[in-house]
Amino acid sequence: MALLEVQDLVIDIPTASGVLHAVSELSFSVDRGETLAIVGESGSGKSLTSLAIMDLLPRVAKRRAARLTFDGTDLLSMREPEMRKLRGSRMAMIFQEPMTSLNPAYTIGNQLMEALRCHEDVSAEKARARAIELLERVGIAGAERRLLQYPHQLSGGLRQRVMIAMALMCKPDLIIADEPTTALDVTIQAQILRLLHDLKKEFGMAMILVTHDLGVVARVADKVAVMYAGAIVERGPARAVFKAPSHPYTRGLLNCIPVPGRTAPGTPLGAIRGQLPNLIGRLEGCAFRDRCDFAAPECAGPMRYVPIDAGHDVRCIRAEARKAVA
Amino acid sequence: MSNIAPSLDPATEPARFDVAPARRSPFSAFLRRARRHGGLLIGASVLLVIVIAALAAPLIAPHDPYAQNLAQRLIPPIWHPKGTWEHILGTDKLGRDYLSRLLYGAQISLLIGLLTVAISGVIGTVLGICAGYFGGRVDAILSYVITTRLALPVVLVALASAALVGGSLEGVIIVLGLLLWDRFAVVTRSATQQIVRTDYVAAAQAIGCSTPRILFMEILPNILNALIVVATLEVAHAILLEAALSFLGLGVQPPLPSWGLMISEGKQYMFFSPWVIGVPATALICLVLAINLVGDGLRDVTAPENRT
Numbered sequence: 001m002a003l004l005e006v007q008d009l010v011i012d013i014p015t016a017s018g019v020l021h022a023v024s025e026l027s028f029s030v031d032r033g034e035t036l037a038i039v040g041e042s043g044s045g046k047s048l049t050s051l052a053i054m055d056l057l058p059r060v061a062k063r064r065a066a067r068l069t070f071d072g073t074d075l076l077s078m079r080e081p082e083m084r085k086l087r088g089s090r091m092a093m094i095f096q097e098p099m100t101s102l103n104p105a106y107t108i109g110n111q112l113m114e115a116l117r118c119h120e121d122v123s124a125e126k127a128r129a130r131a132i133e134l135l136e137r138v139g140i141a142g143a144e145r146r147l148l149q150y151p152h153q154l155s156g157g158l159r160q161r162v163m164i165a166m167a168l169m170c171k172p173d174l175i176i177a178d179e180p181t182t183a184l185d186v187t188i189q190a191q192i193l194r195l196l197h198d199l200k201k202e203f204g205m206a207m208i209l210v211t212h213d214l215g216v217v218a219r220v221a222d223k224v225a226v227m228y229a230g231a232i233v234e235r236g237p238a239r240a241v242f243k244a245p246s247h248p249y250t251r252g253l254l255n256c257i258p259v260p261g262r263t264a265p266g267t268p269l270g271a272i273r274g275q276l277p278n279l280i281g282r283l284e285g286c287a288f289r290d291r292c293d294f295a296a297p298e299c300a301g302p303m304r305y306v307p308i309d310a311g312h313d314v315r316c317i318r319a320e321a322r323k324a325v326a
Numbered sequence: 327m328s329n330i331a332p333s334l335d336p337a338t339e340p341a342r343f344d345v346a347p348a349r350r351s352p353f354s355a356f357l358r359r360a361r362r363h364g365g366l367l368i369g370a371s372v373l374l375v376i377v378i379a380a381l382a383a384p385l386i387a388p389h390d391p392y393a394q395n396l397a398q399r400l401i402p403p404i405w406h407p408k409g410t411w412e413h414i415l416g417t418d419k420l421g422r423d424y425l426s427r428l429l430y431g432a433q434i435s436l437l438i439g440l441l442t443v444a445i446s447g448v449i450g451t452v453l454g455i456c457a458g459y460f461g462g463r464v465d466a467i468l469s470y471v472i473t474t475r476l477a478l479p480v481v482l483v484a485l486a487s488a489a490l491v492g493g494s495l496e497g498v499i500i501v502l503g504l505l506l507w508d509r510f511a512v513v514t515r516s517a518t519q520q521i522v523r524t525d526y527v528a529a530a531q532a533i534g535c536s537t538p539r540i541l542f543m544e545i546l547p548n549i550l551n552a553l554i555v556v557a558t559l560e561v562a563h564a565i566l567l568e569a570a571l572s573f574l575g576l577g578v579q580p581p582l583p584s585w586g587l588m589i590s591e592g593k594q595y596m597f598f599s600p601w602v603i604g605v606p607a608t609a610l611i612c613l614v615l616a617i618n619l620v621g622d623g624l625r626d627v628t629a630p631e632n633r634t
Contacts, residue, residue: 056531059462088533095532101525105547115533166533 002029003206004053004174007067011048011230013060018280022048022061023230030174030223035200035207037217037238039253040227043276046210049227050176053208054093055083071173089119092167096179098159102151108135108162109147115169134165138195157188164195171203178210193219214253218242223311226250229277229287236312246314248292286316294318359627366623372616376609380432388414389423391430391583396421400599415605418588419595424602427583428609434584435613438499438568439561445503446564447557450510455541455549457511458518465515472515475508484567488576498577502564513556517549551628558621562614569610585610 011023023045030036038046052063055075068075070091075083087093095101103111112134113127122130128147135143138161151159160180167175177196181189197220200207209221217224217238224242225235226249234247245251255270263269274291286292289299298317305313306320360366379386395417402408403416403424415424457468487501521527522545530544569586571577578584580591585606592602 054532056528084534084536086534087531088535093529093532095525095529097525101529103526103530103544103548105544114535118534118539163529166529169533 001072003032003071004030004208005067005069006053007065009049009052009063009065009068011045011052011057012062012064014062015280020280021230021283022279023052024283026227026230026232028223028225028232028235030206030208032173032206033201033204034222035197035209035220036223036225037209037211037221038225038227039211039214039217041212041276044227045230046212046227047178050093050178050208050210053176054087054091055080056087085119088115088172089170090172091174091176092170092172094160094163094167094175094177094180097183098156098163099183101163102159104151107148107150108154112147112162112166112169115166119170130169131165134168135162137168137199138162138165139191140165156184157192160184160188160192161195164192164199168199168203172205174206174208175200176208176210179212180209181216182211182213189216196220214257226253229283230279231287231315233288233316234312234314236309240309240312244308244312246308246312246319247288247316248294248318249288250314356627360623363623363627365619366627369616369619369623372612373620376432376613376616377436379429380436383426383429383433387423387426387429389426391422391426392581394420394422400595400602402599403601403605406601416599416601418591418602424605427588428585428606431583431585431588431606432609432613434495434578434582435565435568435610438495438502439565439617441499442502442506442564442568443557443560445499446505446507446560447510447553449504450507451514451546451553453507454511454514455518455545458515459522459537459541459545461519461522468511469515472508472511475505475511478505480505480567481570484571485574485576488571493571493576493579495578495582498568498571502567506560506564506567509556509560510553513552514549517552518545521545521548551624555621555625555628558617558624562617562621565610565617566614 006029007027009023009026010021013020013022026045026049028036028038038049040046048057048061051057052061053068053070053075055063055078057063065076070086078086102108106114109128109131112131113124116122116127116130117124131147132143135146140146140158140161146154146158146162151162154162160183164180175196180196181192184192193216196207196209199205209216211217221238223236224238225232226241226247227233228249234241234245234250241250242254245254249272252270252272256272258269272291277287277290279287284302285300286295286303289295292299296317301317303315303317305315306317307313308319398413398417398421399419401410401413401417401421404411404414406416413423413425415428417424418427453468453472457465457472484501484505488497491497491501527540527544530540535544568577568584569589572584572586573590575590578587580587588606589603589610592599592606595602
């Protein structure tokens with residue numbers, strides 16, 4: 001059984017001009033030891049999805065789902081006190097902005113130890129030992145001295161390492177990393193990704209990596225879910241999706257990335273014309289059809305997932321037509 | 327690439343930083359800025375003198391502030407031709423030593439200022455932080471309460487309630503404490519609204535912190551410097567209001583040596599012995615001015631845009 005199972009997740013936000021369907025009918029699952037990358041552009045609902053799993057959505061957003069289970073327990077019927085016990089101890093989150101996600105009023109050590117002592121009745125001595133151990137594990141030298149420092153004394157990369165150590169304090173089963181590398185320099189990005197990947201293997205955790213950077217995905221993900229306008233348009237094993245991208249949107253995204261050695265200097269990179277549709281009101285058919293080069297009248301009709309390969313399916317009627325031909 | 331061990335790849339090898347950067351601590355930077363702020367220095371010095379005088383009153387007061395001596399009524403202060411060193415600041419209408427009364431009166435003024443602000447600070451901070459954090463309906467209700475309080479004239483309500491419960495030291499502290507929380511609430515609310523949106527509050531929620539913990543351990547320390555400034559200004563406000571209430575006879579009751587009461591008791595002798603109200607009035611002005619200078623100075627010194 002998968003560690004996390006999400007079926008038909010819907011997130012609605014009521015606004016003055018109608019209901020905004022931020023996320024519609026999202027289904028995916030993550031196993032232990034597996035990395036699922038949720039890829040999509042800004043506003044495609046990927047961050048909301050990760051917040052919905054933790055039940056940390058803004059109050060205005062309403063969450064519904066056919067099924068939302070974590071290690072066999074139903075999260076939908078769970079009350080806040082139990083959910084709070086789960087958060088941090090069994091599912092942890094890493095945020096996008098390391099510059100603002102540590103509290104400036106406390107030392108690093110204080111915050112790390114707090115993350116553990118919120119959930120477990122351990123002595124300060126033990127919590128401190130664990131904090132030092134994890135800081136060293138995430139590649140921070142002189143950990144004992146770092147414990148006494150304040151966030152403003154650390155660089156962005158170091159802060160993100162501290163955030164990772166904080167997420168690991170209670171040995172979580174699932175770690176949700178919401179764009180963990182976007183705010184960092186490119187060289188630091190590679191280090192942090194590698195660290196996350198190693199730690200996931202070492203601790204046998206499941207990881208959900210939310211990102212808009214396909215380069216990031218290619219490095220570490222086992223499975224990919226490409227999101228567009230609140231829906232998954234293509235999902236499958238990372239290798240399959242990169243080898244045979246089947247949705248026009250996925251292909252458009254991949255065309256935007258220069259490949260060293262293959263993209264000749266001077267050739268224009270691909271671009272996807274248009275912009276995200278307005279998600280207010282009832283949505284019908286494929287949300288991408290306004291921007292798609294292959295759009296047909298049938299694209300406005302009902303959509304369903306077409307299997308391409310084992311575990312690889314795509315939400316596009318063209319895939320269906322092509323399969324019929326083949 | 328394939329035959330190179332991945333850990334040797336400089337792009338992916340985690341960088342190690344051995345030396346923590348040596349920096350000026352936040353407190354010494356604060357002191358450095360404070361030393362360059364004239365108003366803050368003057369205010370703090372005057373305030374320090376008054377606080378020391380109040381604390382040391384039993385040691386330095388030349389006489390018992392309650393001892394009456396009708397033979398020595400209304401002796402003028404030392405700078406007057408008829409002044410004596412026996413009573414440096416003269417005596418009042420009952421022959422009590424004015425300097426001693428002034429020193430003990432400082433105790434009462436400071437006590438009222440601090441206790442009032444302790445009460446109103448707690449009320450205002452809790453209301454403001456809840457309104458700012460929860461938002462929505464909670465904010466609507468609490469904002470209504472705050473607005474209602476702002477619509478009440480403080481002096482009038484304080485007078486009415488003091489008249490109702492009768493004037494006394496405890497009465498004044500409680501009445502003012504229950505009235506002066508509005509500025510705390512307004513400042514806390516808006517400061518909290520800004521902080522709620524930061525990631526470290528979201529991170530605290532994500533590690534499973536309880537709501538009270540987030541409110542008072544995560545958010546409160548980060549709005550404290552704004553609250554300290556409000557607190558100093560409210561101390562001055564409370565001291566002035568106490569003086570006003572005592573002057574009107576509804577505050578501290580005789581024979582306690584409150585400065586407002588001293589002014590009140592001296593008003594009938596104003597024309598022939600002006601020092602009777604001049605001395606406590608000057609003390610009051612100095613104290614309130616000093617506290618206001620400190621409050622303004624703290625605001626300047628702690629404001630991020632003034633940090634260099």
